[in-house]
Amino acid sequence: MLVTIDKNDRFPMPSYPNGWFQLCYSDELDSGAVMPLSYFGEELVLFRGEDGAPRLLEAYCAHLGAHLGVGGEVKDNCVVCPFHAWAFDGDGQCTDIPYAKRIPKKAKVRAWPVVERNGLILAWNHGDQAVPSWQVPEVPEFGHEEWTEYTTRRWKIRSHNQEMAENAVDSAHFRYLHKTQNIPPTEATTEDHLLVMESPATMTYRGMPVEGRIRSELYGFGFTITRFWGIAETCLVSSATPIDGEYIDVRFSFMLRKTLAGSAIDDPAMLEMVAKKFRQAVERELEQDIPIWENKKYISPPVLCDGDGPIGLFRKWCRQFYVA
Ligand code: FES
Ligand SMILES: [Fe+2]
Incomplete structure (x- = not known):
């Protein structure tokens, strides 16, 4: 017998929190291109109009339900259905029926607010379809001459956005799951949709300890910027987009500062090699988290001890991302 695990058995909170979530990278969507996507428990169509702006609509045509992302074509700034050529604009409004x-x-489909920033295309998803209450910040490192382009990785993880975000403030797990030398003393502050986490981090370079620092900025559950100082100055843009109530699409986009300022490395030739090792170590940490996330359950309220990180503060901050 096939047993389907209902996501809600594992998590009491809604599967689709409010916020900005990555759909793809900018360079994956050419001008005039149409892309079918499955996120937020919906079938979607993303397309780039002839004016260069990306737009996101529900995939199923209001007429007789053809998938606009399968055979649909861009004309001006609309997507034209492959079945009977009805055209829909970025607001989801039908603007043309040639016959x-x-x-x-009623010739209208649902539309999502979309933004293109930092080489990413993101959509605002909200349980009540409310307009965005904050914006995705610019990442100054992106496109900066002192910084490399993105090096990317992607995972599909059976978890919940909130569970994965909690990782940043769960300082004790770094010592016991990720085998750091000690439990990093983690400071967290919140301001509206933003949570900032900062901690010192002891790294090792050529067998010598290097005092470093990690700072994460969580803009809701979908978009996070993490900066690492110490060995190789690194900026990680990470995103987590809920797919279907069970799986999350996780992307890591790393940038490395090409100059040696702020680095413990004195040899430029070493920098790329050390940075690669560092990147792999961060990816390995995520891969250590995956079996925990995929098999754990959400405990509310949890039993916490005095050595735990600011998990209570984090959980209070989380409540704003769900509709009542
Ligand atoms: S189903 Fe789309 S135009 Fe008919
Ligand atoms: Fe972790």
């Missing part, structure tokens, strides 16, 4: 005198009032 009709009148466009029916």
